Amino acid sequence: MPFRDRPARRSRPALRRNRLWPWVTVLVLFLWRQPSALEAADALVLGRDVQIRQTPHVSGRVIQTARPGETYEVPGRRPGRSQPLFVLDEHGEVWVKIRVNDEESGFVPTKFVSIAREEYRSPRGNPLLIVNLRPTGDGGVSRDLWAAHDGWQRTQRLATIEGRPVWASHGEWFICQVDSGRPVKDQSVDRNVERIERFSADGGKSTVLATGSQPTVNEARGEVYFYRDVDDQGVAVLPGLFAVGIEGGGLRPVYLVPERYKFWKEDGDFFVQVPPPILRAAQNRIQFYAFEPMGSRVRFTVSPEGQFFELRRE
Secondary structure, eight states: OOOOOEEOSOOOHHHHTTSSHHHHHHHHHHHHTSOTTSEEEEEEEOSSSEEEESSSSTTSOEEEEEOTTOEEBOTTOSTTSOOOOEEEOTTSOEEEEEEOSSSOEEEEETTTEEEEEEEEEOTTSOOEEEEEEEEOTTSOEEEEEEEEETTTTEEEEEEEEEEEEEEOTTSSEEEEEEEEEEEOSOTTSOOEEEEEEEEETTSSOEEEEEEOEEEEEETTTTEEEEEEEEOTTSOEEEEEEEEEETTSOOOEEEEEOOTTOBSEEEETTEEEEOOOOEEEGGGTEEEEEEEOTTSOEEEEEEOTTOOEEEEEEO
16 A cells, blocks of 8 residues: 555644544544555454443443453444444543443443554464554544453553554564654644654563654664654754664664755644655665655655665655
8 A cells, every 4th residue: 555644643732722523523434434454343442341331421320341352333333324423521531432232322431442443463473463543532543552462361552652563573572653742842843752662572561762753674684764853852853864773772873864854744734744764675775755845755765874875856
């Protein structure tokens, strides 16, 4: 599937205020219609001992307690039925209505169940990583990373991420881009500092490798390539393609781009990021992308050692 520019989860605050709940519903319905790479099914329970309540409120009567791996029908998912019912409570929590049995329905917070998701199984078959595409009360979508172990005997939420987790070929660890929750210092962009982290297969250990985004793994060289334009405090630095060791350490710039090039640009109500670097191992080449000042996209081709080969506008 060709890459499409990925919208940032957050738009600028001034633009976000008038795009609250109706926009969330529209976006979720849009996600359900995406290609098969995006798994969409009835509500899949992710959390443990998830309480299904009669009303969408923490004080609502508990109808039933759901277990990880169970699925429940979302009313309206079948052809000819009305839209699924989502409710935003006074605390900003998004709830979804699900059918418990033929006579009764209830509500659960979307942070504990998945309506739209992506799935990434370990090369060893276990665990299964699930990216829950969760609608949020501010009009965005959060990519919550969960791990399901041993046939749903154990589940855990690992982090909020961007992009997709990248498994090592042997399945002992995976790498992903984690949202730190800290905003960048540039107040004109509603964007958080992103980190490249490595997780053990069981999710029990995580290691911060570097501050950056869009990781691409080169196992043969033991390196991860990524974009970097701010430091760990969110302060702007010279933008460029960087590398860091898979085990941590050895941070180095592969190729710095002139400051006029950016990895993010404003696109309507959102900020979009360039595609991740592409490793051409057989040619000893890396292709990476940036935006010019007027917004057009360019592609750089360099070697892992930083030798420049080509700049092409797309």
